[in-house]
Amino acid sequence: MLISNLEVIPDRKVTKHLGLVQGSSVRSKHVGRDIMASVKNLFGGELVGYTELLSESREEAMDRLKQQAESIGANAILNVRFSTSSVAQGAAEIYVYGTAVILE
Amino acid sequence: MIFQILLILVLLILGYFVGSHLEKKHYQSIIKREEMLRDIPAVASKILPPGSENFNQVLVMGNVTISVDYFKRFLAALHNFFGGRVTSYESLLDRARREAILRMKEEAAVLKATLVLNIKYETASIYKGGGKAIGSVEVLAYGTAMIPKASIDAV
Amino acid sequence: MQYENPKIPEGINVTKVHPLKTFAILVSGLLVMLLVGAWLLGFGGGYLASKIPYSQEQRIADSYEGDAGLEQTELLRYLQALADKLSQQMNLEDGMDITIHYVDEGVDNAFATIGGHIFLYRGLLEKLPHENALAMLVAHEIAHVKHRDPIVSIGRGAAISVGMKLLLGDASPSLLGNAGLLTQMRFGRDMETKADQAGLVAVNTIYGGVTGALALFEILDGIEDNGLVKSPEFLSTHPASENRLDELREIANRNGWSMDNTPVPFPEFFNRSLLLR
Numbered sequence: 432m433l434i435s436n437l438e439v440i441p442d443r444k445v446t447k448h449l450g451l452v453q454g455s456s457v458r459s460k461h462v463g464r465d466i467m468a469s470v471k472n473l474f475g476g477e478l479v480g481y482t483e484l485l486s487e488s489r490e491e492a493m494d495r496l497k498q499q500a501e502s503i504g505a506n507a508i509l510n511v512r513f514s515t516s517s518v519a520q521g522a523a524e525i526y527v528y529g530t531a532v533i534l535e
Numbered sequence: 536m537i538f539q540i541l542l543i544l545v546l547l548i549l550g551y552f553v554g555s556h557l558e559k560k561h562y563q564s565i566i567k568r569e570e571m572l573r574d575i576p577a578v579a580s581k582i583l584p585p586g587s588e589n590f591n592q593v594l595v596m597g598n599v600t601i602s603v604d605y606f607k608r609f610l611a612a613l614h615n616f617f618g619g620r621v622t623s624y625e626s627l628l629d630r631a632r633r634e635a636i637l638r639m640k641e642e643a644a645v646l647k648a649t650l651v652l653n654i655k656y657e658t659a660s661i662y663k664g665g666g667k668a669i670g671s672v673e674v675l676a677y678g679t680a681m682i683p684k685a686s687i688d689a690v
Numbered sequence: 691m692q693y694e695n696p697k698i699p700e701g702i703n704v705t706k707v708h709p710l711k712t713f714a715i716l717v718s719g720l721l722v723m724l725l726v727g728a729w730l731l732g733f734g735g736g737y738l739a740s741k742i743p744y745s746q747e748q749r750i751a752d753s754y755e756g757d758a759g760l761e762q763t764e765l766l767r768y769l770q771a772l773a774d775k776l777s778q779q780m781n782l783e784d785g786m787d788i789t790i791h792y793v794d795e796g797v798d799n800a801f802a803t804i805g806g807h808i809f810l811y812r813g814l815l816e817k818l819p820h821e822n823a824l825a826m827l828v829a830h831e832i833a834h835v836k837h838r839d840p841i842v843s844i845g846r847g848a849a850i851s852v853g854m855k856l857l858l859g860d861a862s863p864s865l866l867g868n869a870g871l872l873t874q875m876r877f878g879r880d881m882e883t884k885a886d887q888a889g890l891v892a893v894n895t896i897y898g899g900v901t902g903a904l905a906l907f908e909i910l911d912g913i914e915d916n917g918l919v920k921s922p923e924f925l926s927t928h929p930a931s932e933n934r935l936d937e938l939r940e941i942a943n944r945n946g947w948s949m950d951n952t953p954v955p956f957p958e959f960f961n962r963s964l965l966l967r
Binding site: 551555562566569570573574575576577578584606607609610613614616617620622623625626628629650 | 693694695697700703704705707709710712713716717719720
Binding site: 491 | 625655
């Protein structure tokens with residue numbers, strides 16, 4: 432499965448567009464991490480717990496995106512975009528979408 | 536104190552039954568309408584298909600605000616405490632995204648478009664419900680509808 | 691180029707798990723955490739309270755002292771003398787003194803509270819057959835004071851109630867705000883067992899045997915049996931009197947303490963004063 436945010440893949444022609452596919456994941460960290468993060472917020476710096484949270488979510492969202500594309504017989508997803516929204520305090524949603532295509 | 540606990544219990548039970556009924560109905564309607572609008576593909580790419588000089592372009596969009604029931608909100612707060620996947624918000628967001636696309640496509644269908652290009656989503660939680668948990672989510676989907684010139688001439 | 695719009699299977703973006711199942715798991719997890727939290731708080735509060743100096747404890751108790759103008763009756767003097775004799779025997783720390791209060795109510799009750807105050811109720815005293823049983827009762831309560839049980843259990847209660855109030859967002863966590871705390875104190879079962887043992891040692895030393903002391907638990911057992919509802923042992927903080935009796939008998943046996951000494955009778959005014967209302 433080729434995933435890219437390019438419009439076109441050089442030297443490969445798109446034979447078929449299969450429409451929009453999407454993956455999303457909502458995750459949160461447990462209260463302990465939330466408290467640690469708010470302490471760390473006092474001093475600045477990377478909030479490792481939240482970085483982890485977001486990358487975990489992103490991975491899962493990508494996974495779901497791939498599942499959707501595979502289920503309709505695509506072999507690539509082009510023009511992929513990510514969007515992040517904070518659904519609730521300490522929880523984040525990662526949303527990823529793109530066009531499922533069949534490359535020759 | 537006892538009254539408050541009872542109230543929460545009643546809200547939880549009501550929220551669960553009414554909420555899951557509404558969700559089921561919404562999914563049924565989404566699946567039905569998706570089937571009806573299946574002949575209008577929506578894609579995220581910006582490349583114009585060959586022969587695009589025979590099309591007119593119009594911006595179409597669809598937005599929806601959906602709220603989650605009390606039971607799921609309670610569940611989300613618990614999820615928030617323990618961490619991990621917040622499963623009770625997943626269906627809310629899934630419904631919102633699909634509904635937004637459907638409304639956009641409905642607009643496109645009225646314009647007799649055959650294709651929608653360059654889809655983008657915008658998600659916002661506009662209403663901060665009781666406490667810090669959101670009660671609802673707004674999704675806006677927009678793209679460019681490709682309308683064959685012939686159909687405009689016909690109108 | 692071809693455009694198609696195939697149907698994507700349902701449920702990829704939604705985890706397939708029944709919400710009620712998730713709910714049950716999370717709520718029970720939360721309850722377990724709350725229980726563990728309450729236990730830890732109680733333990734910590736009790737530990738900190740046991741570090742409060744005794745003089746401070748007495749000052750707290752004095753602020754609750756209502757009946758300052760105690761009537762010095764013959765009965766009270768007798769009870770106080772008995773308590774003094776026992777506390778001397780039990781090697782109380784310096785500054786720990788015991789004050790006996792007699793409550794003229796028909797309740798079968800006796801308890802020790804902070805500051806070394808021991809309350810004895812007429813109802814229970816009337817049922818006691820001789821001085822040895824009374825001595826065991828008083829020694830048991832003195833042992834609570836000696837082990838700092840009242841302040842520890844107040845510490846536990848206060849820590850838990852502060853925790854609860856923080857959690858429930860109640861704005862007024864008053865530490866000793868409720869007067870019920872002083873009289874409705876619950877001691878843990880291990881506290882009761884230790885107090886029984888310490889009391890038994892003292893009674894044995896003074897009276898040269900434990901017959902009368904054991905009689906107290908036979909009486910308590912009788913009171914329990916007469917009660918409408920007998921709560922099972924695991925629900926109550928006091929061990930069932932039968933079990934206490936067996937345990938103490940065993941201790942006496944092991945140490946070779948006499949179990950057939952003649953109990954000392956009450957002084958002749960004792961029952962007369964109880965009957966005087």
